Amino acid sequence: MLVAVLLLGLHCPIPSAWFPPPFLAAAMDPKDVRASAAARIPTWTVAPDGRSLSRTHTTTSFTAGMDWFNAIAVVAEAEGHHPDLSLRDWNTAEVRLSTHALKPPGVSENDFIVAERIEALPVKLKAPRKAKQSAQ
Numbered sequence: 001m002l003v004a005v006l007l008l009g010l011h012c013p014i015p016s017a018w019f020p021p022p023f024l025a026a027a028m029d030p031k032d033v034r035a036s037a038a039a040r041i042p043t044w045t046v047a048p049d050g051r052s053l054s055r056t057h058t059t060t061s062f063t064a065g066m067d068w069f070n071a072i073a074v075v076a077e078a079e080g081h082h083p084d085l086s087l088r089d090w091n092t093a094e095v096r097l098s099t100h101a102l103k104p105p106g107v108s109e110n111d112f113i114v115a116e117r118i119e120a121l122p123v124k125l126k127a128p129r130k131a132k133q134s135a136q
Contacts, residue, residue, distance in 0.1 A: 027051065027099065027106020041115045051106045052098040053115055057123050058091055064124035065093035071121045079117070081110045091126060 028036070030050020037046050037053060044055045059065040065087045072095060076082045084096040097115055099108040 027102045027104070027108060033107045036112060040112055041119055043119065044115055046107075051104070052096050053107060053111055054094060054096040055115070055118065056092065056094040058126045059093050060091070060124040060126050062087070062090045065091055068093055068121065068123040069095075071123075072118055075114060075117045075121070079110070079114050081114050083114065083118075093123075 028050075030046075033050045033053075034046050037044055041053070041055075044053050046053060057065075057068065059068065069085050069087065072083065072085065081097075081099075084098075086094045086096070088094075095118060097107070097111040098105050099110055102108060
């Protein structure tokens with residue numbers, strides 16, 4: 001799906017004096033957000049109220065989390081649509097998307113475009129721990 005987005009050249013519309021943020025109309029219905037997320041960005045989480053999308057990674061290091069955030073910053077600046085970023089416990093990196101220009105804030109097509117672009121970014125992930133085998 002991301003390849004299709006990149007090939008079609010879909011980008012977030014950038015608000016300007018000619019087209020201020022209200023051109024975004026209204027936030028997507030939470031049912032539609034969940035359906036779109038399942039189809040387009042299945043590894044992302046939809047907030048219980050349907051007003052934001054998030055993705056969390058456990059990275060190999062603090063620096064790996066910051067590298068991912070720096071890559072996200074490039075995407076966000078290019079699209080003019082900026083997520084909330086959080087790095088906690090030294091290696092747990094979270095990105096959260098919602099469209100703050102909407103009243104009330106919620107999820108718009110811009111959030112899906114940026115999420116798909118973020119999903120394509122490299123991130124150094126910590127390998128999951130293997131379950132210990134019980135001696136039998």
